[in-house]
Structure formats: C-alpha cells, structure tokens
Amino acid sequence: MSSTEFGLGAPPRTATAAEFVAAQASPQFQELRNRLRRFVFPMTALFLAWYVAYVLLGAYAHDFMAHKVIGNINVGLLLGAGQFVSTFVITALYVRFAGRELDPRAAALRAELEGGRA
Structure with a gap:
C-alpha cells in the first residue's frame, strides 16, 4: 500500500546531490548555520568554563568547598547541584531558541x- 492510499498524499521528493550543494551554499542556509553557531559556541564555552572552575575548586580549594552553608550542606554540594541545574537551564534555552530561530528556517529550507x- 502506498502513502496515497492512506490519504497522506505523495511522499516528499528526494533532492539531488546538486540541489543539496546549492542549498548548502544558499544565504538562507548560511544564516541558519550562523544563528546556530552564535548560540552554541558561546553557551558551550560558558558551560565548560563553569565546569572547569567547579573541578578546579574541588581539587584545590578544599576549605572553600567544605564550608558549610546550612546544616551538612556545603558549598561543594551546592555547586555540584548547580552543574545539573545549569545543564537543564541550557537545554531549556536551546529548545526555546531552536523553536523560535532555527526550526522555522530549517523547515523552509526543507x-x-x-x-x-532549490
């Protein structure tokens, strides 16, 4: 059974290699790629710096990391939990960014x- 028998319409046409190359060279694709890079590279650098700072503090600033904040909860535990929180925040920011900026452009190119x- 074909997709038209299920009322789905004709399957999408497969682009040729030349059409893919032309699309990749198009200003629309370049803008999509630039927007992605302007978000991903700074966010990655920020997260890696935050992670390296956490690791270095854990390795060399034992007294600071062991400083108790509330009861048995110390700075190291809070910063470690902050790693998880920052991962979820970055993911949420990316999903929102992709939904607004990337997905519509990618859908138009597709x-x-x-x-x-093309």
Whole structure:
C-alpha cells in the first residue's frame, strides 16, 4: 500500500546531490548555520568554563568547598547541584531558541528542497 492510499498524499521528493550543494551554499542556509553557531559556541564555552572552575575548586580549594552553608550542606554540594541545574537551564534555552530561530528556517529550507525549488 502506498502513502496515497492512506490519504497522506505523495511522499516528499528526494533532492539531488546538486540541489543539496546549492542549498548548502544558499544565504538562507548560511544564516541558519550562523544563528546556530552564535548560540552554541558561546553557551558551550560558558558551560565548560563553569565546569572547569567547579573541578578546579574541588581539587584545590578544599576549605572553600567544605564550608558549610546550612546544616551538612556545603558549598561543594551546592555547586555540584548547580552543574545539573545549569545543564537543564541550557537545554531549556536551546529548545526555546531552536523553536523560535532555527526550526522555522530549517523547515523552509526543507520545504524548498522537497518542493524542487532549490
């Protein structure tokens, strides 16, 4: 059974290699890639710096990391939990960014390729 028998319409057209190369060279694709890089590279650098700082503090600042904040909860435990929190925050920021900035542009490029207008 084909997809048209299920009422799904014709399957999307597969673009040729030349069309993919042309799409990759297009200003729309370059803008999509630049927007992705402007988000991913700084966010990655920020997270890695935060992670390295945590590791270095754990290795060399024992007294600071062992400083008790509330009861048996110390600075090291709070900073370690902060690693998890920052991971979830970065993920949420990326999902929001991708939904607003990347996905619509990628969908337009895909539609153009599948529609044969590349």
